[in-house]
Amino acid sequence: MADGLRLALVIAAKDVRAELRSKTALLSATVFAALVLVIFNFARDPTALSATDLAPSALWVTFAFAAMVAMNRSFTVEREHGALDGLLLAPVPRGALFTGKMLANLAFVAAVEAVALPLFILFFNVDLSRALPGIIGTAALATVGFVAVGTIFGAMAVRTRFAELMLPVLLLPFMVPPLIGAVQVTSRLLAARPLSEMMGWLRLLAVYDVVFVTLAALAFSFVVEE
Amino acid sequence: MPSSDGSLLAAVGLERSFGHIRVLRGIDLRVGPGDALVVVGPNGAGKTTLLRVLAGLTRPSAGEVWVLGKRLDRSTPETRRPIGFVSHQSMLYDDLTIAENISLAARLYGLADPRAKAARALESAGLAERGSARPRQLSRGLLQRAAIARALVHEPRLLLLDEPFTGLDAPAAERLRELLQERKQRGLGLLLVSHHLDEAWNLATHVAVLGGGRWLLDEAKNGPLAEFIPRYRALAHG
Amino acid sequence: MTGLSGAAPVVTLTRARAVVRRGIIISSIALIGIGVAAVLALGFTPIEARQGLAQKIFYLHVPSAWSALLAFSLVGIAGGLYLWLEDPRLDLFAAASAEVGVAFAAVMLTTGPIWAKPIWGTWWTWDARLTLTLFLFFLFVGYLALRAAVHDRHERARFSAVVGIMGLLLVPFIHLSVYLFRTLHPQPIVLKPSAPSLPWEMLRTLLVSTVMFTLLYIGYVTIRYGIGLAIDAREQSDAG
Numbered sequence: 001m002a003d004g005l006r007l008a009l010v011i012a013a014k015d016v017r018a019e020l021r022s023k024t025a026l027l028s029a030t031v032f033a034a035l036v037l038v039i040f041n042f043a044r045d046p047t048a049l050s051a052t053d054l055a056p057s058a059l060w061v062t063f064a065f066a067a068m069v070a071m072n073r074s075f076t077v078e079r080e081h082g083a084l085d086g087l088l089l090a091p092v093p094r095g096a097l098f099t100g101k102m103l104a105n106l107a108f109v110a111a112v113e114a115v116a117l118p119l120f121i122l123f124f125n126v127d128l129s130r131a132l133p134g135i136i137g138t139a140a141l142a143t144v145g146f147v148a149v150g151t152i153f154g155a156m157a158v159r160t161r162f163a164e165l166m167l168p169v170l171l172l173p174f175m176v177p178p179l180i181g182a183v184q185v186t187s188r189l190l191a192a193r194p195l196s197e198m199m200g201w202l203r204l205l206a207v208y209d210v211v212f213v214t215l216a217a218l219a220f221s222f223v224v225e226e
Numbered sequence: 227m228p229s230s231d232g233s234l235l236a237a238v239g240l241e242r243s244f245g246h247i248r249v250l251r252g253i254d255l256r257v258g259p260g261d262a263l264v265v266v267g268p269n270g271a272g273k274t275t276l277l278r279v280l281a282g283l284t285r286p287s288a289g290e291v292w293v294l295g296k297r298l299d300r301s302t303p304e305t306r307r308p309i310g311f312v313s314h315q316s317m318l319y320d321d322l323t324i325a326e327n328i329s330l331a332a333r334l335y336g337l338a339d340p341r342a343k344a345a346r347a348l349e350s351a352g353l354a355e356r357g358s359a360r361p362r363q364l365s366r367g368l369l370q371r372a373a374i375a376r377a378l379v380h381e382p383r384l385l386l387l388d389e390p391f392t393g394l395d396a397p398a399a400e401r402l403r404e405l406l407q408e409r410k411q412r413g414l415g416l417l418l419v420s421h422h423l424d425e426a427w428n429l430a431t432h433v434a435v436l437g438g439g440r441w442l443l444d445e446a447k448n449g450p451l452a453e454f455i456p457r458y459r460a461l462a463h464g
Numbered sequence: 465m466t467g468l469s470g471a472a473p474v475v476t477l478t479r480a481r482a483v484v485r486r487g488i489i490i491s492s493i494a495l496i497g498i499g500v501a502a503v504l505a506l507g508f509t510p511i512e513a514r515q516g517l518a519q520k521i522f523y524l525h526v527p528s529a530w531s532a533l534l535a536f537s538l539v540g541i542a543g544g545l546y547l548w549l550e551d552p553r554l555d556l557f558a559a560a561s562a563e564v565g566v567a568f569a570a571v572m573l574t575t576g577p578i579w580a581k582p583i584w585g586t587w588w589t590w591d592a593r594l595t596l597t598l599f600l601f602f603l604f605v606g607y608l609a610l611r612a613a614v615h616d617r618h619e620r621a622r623f624s625a626v627v628g629i630m631g632l633l634l635v636p637f638i639h640l641s642v643y644l645f646r647t648l649h650p651q652p653i654v655l656k657p658s659a660p661s662l663p664w665e666m667l668r669t670l671l672v673s674t675v676m677f678t679l680l681y682i683g684y685v686t687i688r689y690g691i692g693l694a695i696d697a698r699e700q701s702d703a704g
Contacts, residue, residue, distance in 0.1 A: 003336065010333045018321035081361070082315035085283055086376070089311050090334035091303035149630065156623045160613035170606045170627065173599055177637040180645060200644050208637055215633060219626045222547055225300065226284040226618070245617045246703035 004096040011087065011100025016107055018077060025073035025108060033066035033116040041123050051124045056186035059120050063113055064175050067143070068168050070108040071150040074101055075158035084224070094221035102151045102216075109143055131189040138189070141202070142182035145209040149174045152216040155223045174212070181205040230295060233258050234308070234384045234415035235280065240289035242275055249275045250286070251439035257384065262406070262416040264426045267436035268462050273419040276436065277388050280417065281311045294383060307335065310382030314389050316373045318361040324348065324372045325357035328379050335380035343379055351375035367398035374405070384415045391422040399425050423458075427451040435461050477697040483690030491683030497676035501669065509669045521579045523669050527677035528572040529597045533635075534681060535565025536600050539607065540632025543625030555621035556696065558628060559611060560688035564681060566604035572597050592642050599638045603631040
């Protein structure tokens with residue numbers, strides 16, 4: 001068990017180090033997030049729709065699409081030069097391999113969210129002083145779920161010709177429950193509603209995470225092994 | 227009995243199909259310490275598939291692989307440990323240095339002091355000064371050496387190589403031969419798939435010809451290459 | 465079991481044709497049955513008080529959505545069984561079920577708005593049934609797109625199975641999300657017949673229609689499965 005975790009961290013560290021050098025996924029995802037936020041701002045009629053009404057949806061749509069851009073690279077990098085075989089040859093349990101890839105993806109998506117959030121505050125002029133811890137917590141809760149699914153789908157998508165297209169097509173339906181939950185909680189946080197109003201959604205997010213992280217970890221060996 | 231005959235690698239009745247195409251149709255083999263089995267055959271004969279099945283990367287449709295007396299089993303990762311594999315792809319990450327790639331391998335195998343092990347592997351491969359280079363900066367010959375260093379860092383008992391002589395010039399090929407010869411003498415078992423019989427011949431202790439998924443020939447080396455080639459041609463084109 | 469992992473086809477071409485014929489018979493019976501259900505709906509079922517004659521589409525709509533859900537559930541279950549048993553017939557069945565399911569979902573999603581617009585004045589409502597069917601449609605499309613993009617049969621079967629199982633487990637979450645959303649944002653309940661208390665005649669017609677639609681699903685899947693078997697047999701004889 002401890003060995004599995006160690007191996008997962010070795011793999012995650014490898015991904016993070018490699019990405020910090022090439023920066024391709026991080027940069028494209030961050031720029032993408034910024035662009036989406038800008039477009040949201042210009043695409044609304046300020047008299048009809050206040051910033052606070054649009055804000056939660058804008059934030060989460062941005063996070064969702066930027067996350068997909070960030071996660072795409074996870075397995076394309078394994079495909080070049082057959083590096084995935086190197087991981088599969090070693091006595092690494094497939095669950096550890098999945099966990100490592102997922103942790104790296106989480107790190108990348110978290111990094112993009114960490115950049116997108118201040119931009120969001122800036123562009124939408126929202127006051128997050130009281131809501132910020134809640135939003136960060138919600139972001140963590142929702143992100144874990146769709147990153148788990150994105151990791152396993154990324155491993156499948158990379159084996160097709162149009163991986164960048166296949167990943168969103170597969171992943172988007174799975175992002176809907178975490179997105180709905182996150183948007184609902186975020187808008188209530190911004191409106192300073194009591195916690196009791198969010199419990200149902202938070203429970204949904206938590207159960208989703210447990211179910212899909214487990215399922216993705218279990219199913220991973222079927223995807224990655226011939 | 228593969229579990230007790232002292233072989234490094236044994237296979238019994240291997241079969242593998244892709245769709246309806248039967249790529250391997252009942253392959254048995256055995257590699258002992260100090261053996262070097264060279265597998266040749268026409269393109270599409272199934273040589274790469276065979277290697278991948280033996281390395282545990284591809285699951286056979288039927289048959290079993292035994293490594294050091296233990297059945298190769300996906301649910302028991304440790305059974306893979308004695309295997310080293312050199313593919314025709316380098317299996318290296320472009321964004322990591324050669325040294326980092328090799329210490330990653332050392333970490334994946336749970337070795338103590340991975341960086342020192344990687345440094346030592348680089349030295350034996352004659353790549354000590356190129357450790358901080360990226361894979362893209364190396365020539366084919368040097369990249370091959372790096373891939374082999376990576377495969378050997380965890381001191382496997384068995385090394386599987388897929389077309390290792392392809393793309394190497396004469397000095398590089400000679401260097402590779404020396405390296406493999408030296409390891410073979412120390413007890414490493416080798417299984418090479420190679421088109422380049424002239425390069426691999428001196429190394430070989432056994433030769434096998436794979437055709438249409440079956441062994442057309444499987445024997446100990448017993449003569450010079452010049453005698454073997456006509457027999458091989460007859461088999462391969464017959 | 466050979467098939468995907470071996471060289472023998474799953475069944476012979478003759479057997480495959482027999483399966484297709486059986487499917488055609490079942491489908492024909494089902495289509496007649498649906499015709500009967502339609503007659504029942506129009507002639508022998510009371511008109512719903514509030515929505516009038518237009519409500520009758522309910523007897524076609526609910527069973528279509530049900531068939532799509534059944535189709536998808538079986539895709540997921542067959543996928544799970546495939547990963548466990550590795551029987552290639554399970555994968556062929558899952559593929560057949562997905563194609564039939566996407567057709568049912570598409571029909572439901574297109575007839576829904578076409579009917580709703582003149583009656584309710586709106587093309588779309590986010591009611592539970594329509595929303596769920598929409599998601600099933602997207603899941604089907606993703607599933608079929610993945611199948612089309614993966615060429616190795618083993619890999620395609622494994623990948624499809626994983627997506628099928630995960631999709632099946634997603635369905636309760638979609639349902640829950642929509643439910644939570646609607647209880648917090650009450651919307652006019654447009655398709656009232658979701659109510660459990662239906663008078664006997666309506667319930668009877670609905671049951672007949674549902675049974676016939678299920679039979680139609682079985683018939684179409686049998687045809688498509690038979691075609692899949694035939695393709696497999698043909699590929700085998702080509703590979704020689």
